[in-house]
Amino acid sequence: MEVPPKETTDAGDTSTINLESKAASAATTTDVIEKASIGSQQAHTPIPMSKARRIVVFVSLALTMLLASLDLTIVTTAIPKISQEFSALSEATWIATAYMLTTTALQPLYGRLSDTFGRVPSLIVSIVVFIAGSAACGWAQSMGVLIFGRALQGVGGAGLVALVFIIISDVTSEEERPAYLGVLGAVWSIASVIGPVLGGVFSEKASWRWAFLINLPISGVVLVIVVFFLRLPQPQGSLWAKLKKVDFLGSAVLIGAVVMLLLALTWGGKNFPWSSARVICLLIFGVIMLGVFLLIEWKTSADPTVPIPLFRIRNVSMSVLGQFFMGVGMFCPMFFIPIWYTIVKNAGSITAGLHLLPYLLSISLVSVASGFLVVKTGRYRELVIFGTALFVVGTGLMVLFDENISSGKQIGFMVIMGFGLGLNIQILLIVVQTAAPTKDMAAATTLFLFMRILGSSIGVAAMQSIFQNSLLPKLGVLVTQYPAFTMAIMGSVNDQSLIYTSGIPDDIRSQLVHIYVLALRKVFIATVPFAGIAFLFTLPLQHVPLRANFKPLAVGE
Template sequence: MTSAENTTVVMEKVDVDSAVVLDTDSIASSKTANANGQLDPGPPLIMDQEVVTLPFRELMVVFVGLMLGVFLSSLDQTIVSVCTTKIANDFHALDEIPWVTTAYLLTSTSFQPMYGKGCDIFGRKATFMFAITVFLIGSALCGAAQNMTWIILARGVAGVGAAGIMSTVMIIITDLVSLRDRGKYQGIIGSVFGFSSVIGPLLGGVFVDKATWRWAFFINLPIGVITMITVIKVLHLPHAMGSFKEKIGRVDFLGALALICGLVLILLPLNWGGSTYAWNSPIVIGMFCAGIVVMGLFLLVEWKQAAEPIIPFRLFATRTNCAVFATCFFLGMGFFSIMFFMPLYFQIVRQETATSAGLELLPLIVGLLMASIGSGFLVSKWGQYRPFIWIGLSLATIGTGLLSLLNVDSGRGMEIGFLFIIGLGIGFSMQTSVLAIQSSVATKDIAVATANATFFRTVGSVFGVAIAGTVFNNGVKNNLAPLIAINADVATVISDSYLAPSFGAEMEAKILSAYMMALRSSFHVCIPFMGLALLSSLMIGAHKLRKSAGPTPME
């Protein structure tokens, strides 16, 4: 037997303990490389014997399936928002409309970090299939709902599945292509989100006007089935090691429970504050305090008790990682606030329909698509991601500032130009920030790091919309107060802005001006959000984007 054959035999018979030692060495070398600013995610672990490199044609089929999964999740958020009023009217429960969104928001945000660790324990493919399955079950239950309580609970189930779709897709991509090539694929995935933001409201409007709102949920089923069949048939990754019992034993159930409870206690008052309850009401203050205490317990569990924590503290050991998480958080605050309030500008100030308001966002989406795809290919070509993050966040900050110049009678050119600039900024920065975190952690942490980057962006969106929403609501009340003092009936436009024309041309102009001032205040709040994202991104370090095709599967 030759020396080479001896080496092969030894490698095939290597035990798990040896693999762990080698993994420790790779992590140590990664830390050393990090000090030199050239961190490479490292080689696959020895326990991951197989390395999956799909032929280009199969890779494209898998990629289309993954894109459908992302489209499924992002479309659901936009299409349902158009249908909630019709749903509530059918069930005679208008006062329960906020709970339809709140249930989805609570579960999708709370479960998001867990999918990263789920990918490591149960495998990428199994975790993705679980997320899609739960999402489709929730969608089917929503479509079959017979009352408002039913649909609220079903939206919560759908949120559990939706929480893992986007982040799991990003994690799977890391296993199929090299770090250098991830930019272009993740850029295309990011553009799918923008496309669904336009098509969602249009489809929702068609279903409500021409068919039934139930199709807003049933449409997910055929798309989801195609996605599942594609992934099952074509995507073949090595299986995660260990029996199901052993995998269950690795799950941090106590940490998961503490995280879910803590986030619910914080997110609920963020949604209620300033609308359902006053910010200084006992229930809002009490829930905030309880949420902070429970989140403190979660951190204690992750630090002292959890063998495999959901959010490992080592992710925050480097400046780059902390900077990326902060950037994602503030970017979420700014971007999703704009996506929430710009339709209000078109619907309230410009008195357009919800469908038309969705079309008005087309310049933003076009900019996002162009920059997301373009930056992805350029990152893959040049191996540099930081300049795109900085350029993107600079454009986003400038574009957000320009929104404050909008007025009741602003020209269409201003609207298109401002939204296009913001779209370019978001497209350049959103997916490249995910690439930054993937390039700055060791192979074993890519899944949890990717999931947590998405988590911080989602939590940021909740905080951003809540803060900007409070500023907007207070602005509306203060600006309309003098008009209500003249005519008490003007108060009705607070709940239905389309009533403004009924008060005559002069009073209508004053009402729309009052709303415009409130919207301008909310845009002013978004400027520091984007500015903080830019400042945080300046601390992101430069790391090597390797060109080798060797992916790092964890299944």
């Protein structure tokens, strides 16, 4: 359905006449906005492709998204078996951390790399690197090799996620893109559900190595489809000319900043005290390097990894900043709800993961439905605001989770939260892509994805710290009351099954469970403000008609 161009925006937005009048008194600002708006003033023309070829390409992109999404969660239930085989429990956290570091740090780079070297070559390299990392993990004979393989997987995985969304924006019009993105959102949610289940099944019924080796045949199919069916325009110029365009300095500084910040947040309160020199130095130098990166992008880089003028466009800046806070809120339930079921309901790791189904299935179904609704109506601003408000309500209701909550309320609260998230998880990307200039479309897309994964990484690390800081002192008090059960009580921090398998008397167990519930409640309470801030960032959004002739407003207009 084609949405007709509009002369005005929603209530509360400034008209074109007002924008022109402001230009007289703010020439510099408007000049930046006009330059940034060139791409969005022209209707995006998708790359011509037959219907059959488009279906094949989209299936390959969906499989690519499945691969990247599975790899985030499939190892969670395999880690105990892995650490047991290598006798390296102290190093087990690096199985997840190595992937997180490389995926987050490299996410913004793929936008500009694909602009410079082409989408297809960049995607092929990402798939090959991902295959190499998966093979290294699957056949690893030591924990060191496995961790290296996970880092390599992250390098490829960052490209897989980024390039799927970038290529979708190339081969679809703005009018039809929401439906495609909605389906990709469903793929992500489904992968999040089946990932822990597959990891547990492989670990218990076959071998944990299959959690990584399963990537090889799927990646092979995707690689064949990409090589033989995906035909996209290739940037012109010599290899040397392309290399000179790459923002090596800015990219290196950004990678360093992200790695330092994430290491500090991962180690703080867990491996080292927050007051330790190691954690403090990582935080300080990480922030300094982030500032240096922004200065490089603003002043020195001719073709920056993150074009600073994008932040002058209201819809882009509000969306990417809101996505950071949304990232905190959307991943914390996936991490802590299974812990709640393990502790309160004595659920195994696989069963606890399955309890996330109401949350993730509601995200999947609503994500698909919202995509088609945007295609049908051409409207998305209202859906984003309503969805984020609903997500705030859902996160607030999670505070009511206690030992006595009914199953109906458990499911209902998760559905509300998932419903709200499903309404905006992919539509906000439409907001960014519709407002960003065509030449910066890839950079804007990867910036959006980077802010989401950065928010989720920082959020989970911060919430883990809140959880442990609330939990450990209370466990210490319980140990002084019942010293005979010290090993079981303190051991439950790393192995919650000890709450039910170590012979703790019922009255002590109920106190122990209550301590965990109170600690989890503090996590859920801490999540609410982040969701609330994300909601506030949606309010200034303006409705940019899809495929319309439109100039975005600047921040503050």
